[in-house]
Amino acid sequence: MTRLLVVVGALIALLFPAVSSAQEVSDEAPVRVEVLHDADGWSATFHFPRDAQGWAFPRSNRARRQDTGWRELSWTVATDGVSLQRIDETDVLLADDGGALPQEVTVRFVPFADDLMADYDPALQFTDGTLALFTGHFSVMPWLRDTQEMAEDGPVVEMIFRDADGPLLYQGLPYDSATTRDDSTYVVFGDPQPISTDHLTAIIDPQTPAWLRREMLDFLPQTFAIYADRLGERAGGGKPMVLSSWAGPTPELYSQGGSVLPGLLTVRLEGEGLVNESTQALQGMRWFIAHEGAHFWLGQTVGYETDADAWIMEGGADLLAFRLIERIDPDYDAGTTLANKWQTCLALSVDKPLAGASERRDYDANYACGTVLGMIAEGAAQKNGGRDFFDFIAALVAANREDAGGDGVVSVDDWLGQLVAESGDExxxxxxxxxxxxxxxxxxxxxxxMLARVDRADPGCAAVAH
Structure with a gap:
């Protein structure tokens, strides 16, 4: 996932009655959580399958601006004798008398539509009243009071979402209620007006600055049509969704950010710096959507083995984004940005293997050096009669996607094998x-x-003979 300036959350997906769980299936009866929006506001009622010393929320990251646990700003326990406590960096439901927690606990909450540190926004708020809730923040695990830590495993969590005002959206479709064990998606409340094309469904906040909304309506369909045409249909079925919210013209702020989840891309826009049309804002929006959109193929249709291989996905998505924007906008020149990638890669690579970048927290190396290696792969594909980097990635995806008989994973050996297939150069x-x-x-x-072997060169390679 990539961040631009300010961080962002993630948003919607839909279907009913249940979708695949992101958790391991347990023989134990599930925790059931009923999330309801009605005339009294918002509530979540937890039905626990057994007595426990407490129930903890694995996703308890701090609110970025407030630098504190976000639930304490948003949630109020309505069940007598139960309180929400923050122990170290974990939110925990505990009985006030130190005994076992009741098997039914209700909390009332005001949706928290603000940024978290290294996690998805609990809610995305749209100016027309539409609101999306992230499912993962209702997941719980048993709490061990003696050791002051979460149990290593527990029952799955089944979430039921209802809106007394009418249907809600889950995976792009309206339903009276949605039941899911998927803790990595959003459920949408309200009456949004989706925009649908052959290759995506999008909800764009109606108060988004007119010029930016117009550009998104033009750029989004082209982006996903090109990706589908050049890389094949994405795995998982259905159309990817894009959910773009507008947080208003906050003074002295320019914020474009978002996140990517399975089949879902969220965009969060905020600040007076986006009110008037500018090349900086336009290219920032285009690059963010193009990079994150590439992950529906390079990251979801196929994934990677370990963090040591993150350069395949992040650098690959970077170079795909550059090439896609160049195709849509002939006036766009990625040369300066690619030169910056080159310099960043050089600075982070002296005696430092790329496979160790994530462990060293040199995350920029995955993007920068992954892009440089992508340019080598692109050169090999062009020598083999291909057009650009899309041809290299399309072959990688086709050979490894699980729905076509592969294992769903692109390893370094797979990447190198495709390089040899294109270049014939062991x-x-x-x-x-x-x-x-x-x-x-x-x-x-x-x-x-390496670039010279595929008849390519960076401006810094003038001294290298071809």
Missing amino acids: ELAAQVKAFVYQGTEDPQGDLCA
């Missing part, structure tokens, strides 16, 4: 592998040499 693949796993004292010299 030595090139060995050089890339050494860069990934061993590092180099001279990243510029080594990367320039």
Whole structure:
């Protein structure tokens, strides 16, 4: 997931009565959570299958602006004798007398539509009253009072969402209620007006600045049509969804951000810096949507094995985004941005193998060096008669997608195998592998040499002979 300036949450998906769970299936009866919106406001009633010392919320990240637990700003326990306590960095429901927690607990809440640190927004609020709730924040695990920690496993959590005002949306369709065990999606309340094309469904806040809304309505359909055409249909069925909210013209702020979930892309826009049309804002919006949209294929249709391989997905999504924008807007030139990627990669690669970037928290290396290696792959594809990086990635996706007989994972060996298939150059693949796993004292010299083998060069490679 990528962030631009301010962070963002994630939004909607729908279907009924239940979708696949992000948790392991347990033989124990599930925890049931009934989330209701009615004339009295919002409530969540937890039905626990057994007595426990407490129930903890695994997702208890702090609110970014307030720097405190967000539930204490939003939730009020309505059940007598029960309180919500924050223990270290975990929110926990506990009995006030220190005994077992009742098997039914109700909390009332005001949806918290603000940014969290390293997690999805609990709610996304639209100016027309539409609101989306993130399912994962209702998931719980047994709390062990003696050790002051969560149990290692517990029952699955089944969530039921209802709106007394009418149907709600789950996976893009209206239902009277939605039941799910999926803790990585959003459920939408209200009466939004979705925009639907052959390749996506989108809800764009009606108060989004007119110029930006117009550009999104033009850019989004083209983006997903091109991705589907060049990379094949995304796995998972249905159309991807985009949910874009507008938080208003906050003074002295320019914020474009969002997140990607299975089949769902959210965008959160805020600040006076977006009110008037500008090239910076336009290109920021385009790049964010194009990068995150690429993850529906490179990240979801196929994934990666470990964090050591994150460069395949993040650098790949970067280069796909650049090439897509160039296709849609002939006046766009990614050259300066790609040159910056090159310099960032060089700075983060001296004696540092790319496979260790995530462990070192050199996350920018995954994006920058992944993009540079993508340019090598692109050159190989072009030597083999391809047009651009899309052809390299399309072949990788087609060979490894689970719904076509693959394992659903793109490994470094898979990536290198495709490089050899395109270039016929085993030595090139060995050089890339050494860069990934061993590092180099001279990243510029080594990367320039690799680019030269596919008849490509960065401006910094002038001294390298072809």
